[in-house]
Amino acid sequence: VGKPVVQVKVRSFDGVEVPVDLAESEEDMKKMTVHELKDKIQRVCGNPDAVLTYGGKRLDSDSKPLGEYGLKPKALIQMVVTVHGGGLRH
Numbered sequence: 714v715g716k717p718v719v720q721v722k723v724r725s726f727d728g729v730e731v732p733v734d735l736a737e738s739e740e741d742m743k744k745m746t747v748h749e750l751k752d753k754i755q756r757v758c759g760n761p762d763a764v765l766t767y768g769g770k771r772l773d774s775d776s777k778p779l780g781e782y783g784l785k786p787k788a789l790i791q792m793v794v795t796v797h798g799g800g801l802r803h
Contacts, residue, residue: 716737718734718735718736718737719734719735719736719737719738719739719741719742719786720732720733720734720735720786720787721733721735721784721786721787721788721789721790722787722788722789722790723754723757723758723765723789723790723791723792724789724790724791724792725758725760725792726760726763726792726794730789731757731758733753733754733757733758734753735750735753739785739786742779742780742784742786743778743779743780743784744778744779744780745778745779746775746776746777746778746779747765747772747773747774747775747776747777747779747782748775748776750765750772750779750790751765751772751775754790754792758792760792763792763793763794764792764793764794765790765791765792765793766790766791766793767782767783767784767788767789767790767791768782768783770782771793772790
């Protein structure tokens, strides 16, 4: 019997939800940093340039533990596309 695994779901740009295994316990998950989360998501979903959001907040501080964002098991994390520039030309 394998160890229990804590997962989150990641909703990609096209609306597909993909489960991502994070840690063996909720406590371990809360100690993970945003950088570690991004690394795991990139392995499953690709797209290293994606911005991640949870509960309306950007997960943008790579060294911050996930517990500080209130992330819970089975949480839904959104991948967001950022558009650089985008200004109108006249």
